[in-house]
Amino acid sequence: MDTRRYRSPVDDSELVYRTMLGEEQLYALHNWLSAVNSTASFKFIITSVPFTSLWTHDAQIDGWAAYPVEKASLLEAFHSVPNVILISGDRHEFAAIEFSSPSPSSHVVRELSTSPLSMFYIPFYHTLKPQSVETFSRNVTGTDGNSTEVVEVPYEKAIKYIPHGNAKW
Numbered sequence: 001m002d003t004r005r006y007r008s009p010v011d012d013s014e015l016v017y018r019t020m021l022g023e024e025q026l027y028a029l030h031n032w033l034s035a036v037n038s039t040a041s042f043k044f045i046i047t048s049v050p051f052t053s054l055w056t057h058d059a060q061i062d063g064w065a066a067y068p069v070e071k072a073s074l075l076e077a078f079h080s081v082p083n084v085i086l087i088s089g090d091r092h093e094f095a096a097i098e099f100s101s102p103s104p105s106s107h108v109v110r111e112l113s114t115s116p117l118s119m120f121y122i123p124f125y126h127t128l129k130p131q132s133v134e135t136f137s138r139n140v141t142g143t144d145g146n147s148t149e150v151v152e153v154p155y156e157k158a159i160k161y162i163p164h165g166n167a168k169w
Helices: 023-036 068-079
Strands: 043-047 084-088 094-099 109-113 135-141 148-154 156-162
Touching: 023 043, 023 068, 068 094, 068 109
Parallel strands: 043 084, 084 109
Antiparallel strands: 094 109, 094 156, 135 148
16 A cells, blocks of 8 residues: 555544545555455455554554544454455554454554664664554353353454564565
8 A cells, every 4th residue: 555645634634534645545445355355365454554453653643643534444344354454564663463353353554663684773762652542342162162251352452562672584
């Protein structure tokens, strides 16, 4: 996805009308998802900026976190297709993120933030929250197969985060 050329400015556009992809690219992405839904085992979607809202600092303005309406719409589409994997960059740390949905028929979506393969170590603070504040309730069947319990599931959670060291391979 080209996340630079068609984006609306964050500071002077209304939240509802703000777009990262623009109308034409958004339409093409939805068409592609529909076309490969049953023909490709895995669907890789590349975005140059983080899709997750768990990154803090400048990612809240430069990433998909600043475009929550369009992000939510895309995430709803991604959850309807099996094996969607987002590959993002621009953070200089590695993280694997899992997006969940309250819908029982939805598919899990994962994001791998891969940039760069070698990076500088920032010892003073880490820039990824472990999970979103927003959660939903889900009934989970116990190991005995009979009992159920209600658990709170975050919409986004980090499943792996590597902030230490100078190589992130």
